[in-house]
Amino acid sequence: MNDARRAQRGDLAPEAVIENVRPSVDAGRFAAKRIVGEPIEVTADGFAHGHEKTLCTLRYRGPGERDWAELDMEFLGNDRWRGSFTPGSPGLWQFQLTCRVDYLESWREGFARRIDPADVRLAARIGAQLVAQSLARASGADRERLAALGRTLETEQDAAKLRAASQDATAFALARKHAPRDAQCETVAFPVAVERARARFSSWYELFPRSASGEPGRHGTFEDVEERLDEIAAMGFHIVYLPPIHPIGRAKRKGRNNVPVASDGDVGSPWAIGAEEGGHTAIHPQLGTIADFRHLVRGAKLRGMEIAMDIAFQVAPDHPWVAEHPEWFRRRPDGSVQYAENPPKKYEDIYPIDFETADWRALWQALHDVVAFWAREGVEAFRVDNPHTKPFAFWEWLIAEIRREHPNAIFLSEAFTRPRVMHRLAKLGFSQSYTYFTWRVTKPELTEYFTQLSQDDSREYFRPNCWPNTPDILPYHLQDASPAMFRLRLTLAATLASAYGIYGPAYELCENRPRDPGTSEEYLDSEKYEVKHWDRGDPASLAPLVTRLNAIRNAHPALQSDASLAFHDTDSDHILCYSKRSGSDRILACVNLDPHNTQSAWVDLDLAALGLPEDASFTVHDELSGASYPWRGRRNFVMLDPGRAPAHVFSVIA
């Protein structure tokens, strides 16, 4: 197509098309998730009608950039293309693909097959026309080189010399560089949410600051928490997550074990946020001051860790907003403020916020300002309480707004709810999500659920964060359970998921007493309603196992992402076997799901998933016990005594 014709093509659609772009979430409506410093591989189908060759380019730009960087994609055959770029900073990146007919290469390909000299000479003139189009867009040395090429193709009579000219790859690369591109097709811009590595690989430790004091009976403070940081860092955690640290409401305060009326001295639930001392940007006076908090945040950073805040957008009746912004709350027909309820249950110590209030813009801004306040205090990780009870549009807006100023902000969605709702929250921006791991116990349950999490399309946006317990959930299988069961669930969480957490010290001390055995997942004497004193010096503490597991996680890149997770067959319902891989780093876990009895199994390894040949000989080194075994081929034997260890966590040395 020559220039004059191109000028007249008007709204004639480009010949080339692009389909099947990856990564994409809902055709580009939402961002795929990636990590700073790791190449983003983009693939697509790009093609035109007929036999013309096409050329695809990948454009990308970082947060706030207007200009695109551009590179040629690699042709994989069968109309498939691949390209990649490595985001160097966190934030919202974008990529876009273009595809166009490569008239120059199409001409060269046909030209090489021509035999008749007269035909060769005539076809060379067509090549000259194509080169002239590039020449018109080139300058300087490029222009001279293209002019020379064009002259040869235009005037040379010797077919052999013409053929030689057509094979000048350098000159034709130049011609392609300057070729007209007005008839190319372009995709929409696909967003990629690029986060720091902690968004994918993180070990969380939740603790109540008020129970951090070493002395029974004394209310803990930030200073007490700071004194515990060395110990938590030694256990290998990355993120210390604190339940809400704000003033706790006094009106309708709940007592110990959630009884409706508090007794004198009852401290209330930290999630009943707000009192006369202030609301979501204030600090509970008994914990310390903002200066103490800053000191704690710095203290965590000094130890290579960070503090995560709890974002719970609800208020106690005496939260200052209730008086200052009555329009942010629903009213009952009798004029009273609507409390939280799940009929016939009433939660009169909590007022939900009305996100659809007529004054929603001011409300949303105020909520944004809460998060921004703590982000400015150096907090970069936020665990969001019950995000599924607030509008989707709010979270999508809030997270984008906060990330614009604070691109390192990580948001963990505590939404234990229906799967579609959990996925939607992940799509719209949450970095990580709580999962159903908490209730997945059997071999088929674990296999099915983690295969889905790691292999479904949702892995582009849904990053699981697995918790064996939380302050709200002492699952039935942990109620009155043995330390072996606690070891087992801990080991599963730490090796199945690159992000996991425990609520401690309850977990490592195997706190197993339910308030209502078998009918509720509440802890007896729950820390949610009282100050606890934990005997962390208990020799039965699982802290050594926690420490060992986190050390393995920190040393092995295989455990730092989830996409490579593969399950291997075993001939026992009790032995679960799975592996993860990162390059030549391979972890193979064989877990005994029976906490009561020794179990053994023949394992049938999927050697391809491990990147090993069928008849491979290799060593498996148990990172928990320190023992090594020579293994060979697919079939190998394991035996596990739950009294000694829940699992082999092998590194595979090929």
Next chain:
Amino acid sequence: MNDARRAQRGDLAPEAVIENVRPSVDAGRFAAKRIVGEPIEVTADGFAHGHEKTLCTLRYRGPGERDWAELDMEFLGNDRWRGSFTPGSPGLWQFQLTCRVDYLESWREGFARRIDPADVRLAARIGAQLVAQSLARASGADRERLAALGRTLETEQDAAKLRAASQDATAFALARKHAPRDAQCETVAFPVAVERARARFSSWYELFPRSASGEPGRHGTFEDVEERLDEIAAMGFHIVYLPPIHPIGRAKRKGRNNVPVASDGDVGSPWAIGAEEGGHTAIHPQLGTIADFRHLVRGAKLRGMEIAMDIAFQVAPDHPWVAEHPEWFRRRPDGSVQYAENPPKKYEDIYPIDFETADWRALWQALHDVVAFWAREGVEAFRVDNPHTKPFAFWEWLIAEIRREHPNAIFLSEAFTRPRVMHRLAKLGFSQSYTYFTWRVTKPELTEYFTQLSQDDSREYFRPNCWPNTPDILPYHLQDASPAMFRLRLTLAATLASAYGIYGPAYELCENRPRDPGTSEEYLDSEKYEVKHWDRGDPASLAPLVTRLNAIRNAHPALQSDASLAFHDTDSDHILCYSKRSGSDRILACVNLDPHNTQSAWVDLDLAALGLPEDASFTVHDELSGASYPWRGRRNFVMLDPGRAPAHVFSVIA
């Protein structure tokens, strides 16, 4: 949310969202394909945050309609919804989904769980507010009914009576009908290309009219074709497809067996379209007149069949357009018109059309007018020659334009090319597509390919039409092959695909002589370049088998679509077993892929795919041989002698 607040919500996004809409092709960019009179089932995820109940509606409209019909969707649990509508006419239909929070049902659900009478009374007032919103939008009897309900909820003091009022399903259905809907979310409109049933279920018979004369040496005419119609109808075909019927170019005409220079009396290829007698809207004088053609079209319709035209957008050098519209063709640098070529091969009897010419609007319109011309002559099926060498945008535009005036038009894409290109053509509107069946021979090849065709997402838009041969393709496995091989390939095509065709009488007469054995798929003495005389009375003709297979197809709805295709294991590499189902109609085919030897196998039936219980006893009735056998459970035995029959084509009687 009350009205005053809603009025102020401004651009506050709706709470509810919709995801995962089916059927959709590329997120609604292209139309899914369906058939007139058959319900279109639409599914989606529709949900909001929190625990509010939602309500999804399905809207749809037919071609040219401005208003949507609307119906409530059925809730399937787990945030899934289903609805369906039945298109009553062919054309481009659209559907759209809405989802909104159902405040009324959410209120009723919570209300039913309230116990405390004071709480019940207060909550009833909230219900009254919701009913008032509906009341404001209702009139007549609805208004009166809602007013009464509102009064009860507002003023009644007796909790039992309030509970009874809240359980009045009829009144609340009215309230829901009139509830405000300004905060609902809506999807884009998803297109569905609705075609007549022949677009999915059709048996094609291709013949060259010029060979239709009964007398050796005489050029056939439309009248001769008409005389053959009874016989073709008796064989059970639906569509008689004629290669181009236009004047054949004389300039550079090719001779028999495609030799470069024609001899006197050589008739040329019908695909070299155009001569002094006219172009794409003219009729080759030796075939007859337009009146004869009209008579033929009517004759086919009288017999329940139809004539398909060949649309080949290319011209012979003496096509009138070459002189009238020189700008529609590319020029070589010496000023000559660019002929078709695949260097070093030249096809100087064919000029491609330049679809990207500066005059493309006039050109495209002229090409459209060609199709429209024949559509006005009553032709409703078009087999398009090499659509993959013309721009995608052209076909998308052309097919939509033609269908607007002629919604019954069926387009068959003859694109034997790369898979992505074939799929793109199907997406943009072709009703059916030629396939790789022509070259899929072994059990794994057939199983993989047909599983993909019938089960992949592409089944929403790609409808296979399977041909064992074409005038261009005598595949290697049919070259010098026995009648048993011809019977085998015919049986596979007719039972694997709801649309299939043969090029006859070459096929039923087992024409097996290649021009260049093993190196080309061209027939010896190809009908493309000469008039043939076929001995249709040959007692070895496969016409009886063709007749039987088409009769089975016409009698069994199971064979009239592809989505239910399922393969069943057998313990022989030679025995292929598959089934199709439509309600209680079940066809089970067991095919011997070895045309030389008797083969037997144990078949391991997937009884679930057949809709049968695991221990079912049933009768299989061979529709080819007439024999019946009692079968039981999964494992059953078959033995097939290729000298007698290529297959059992069982109907399964449970």
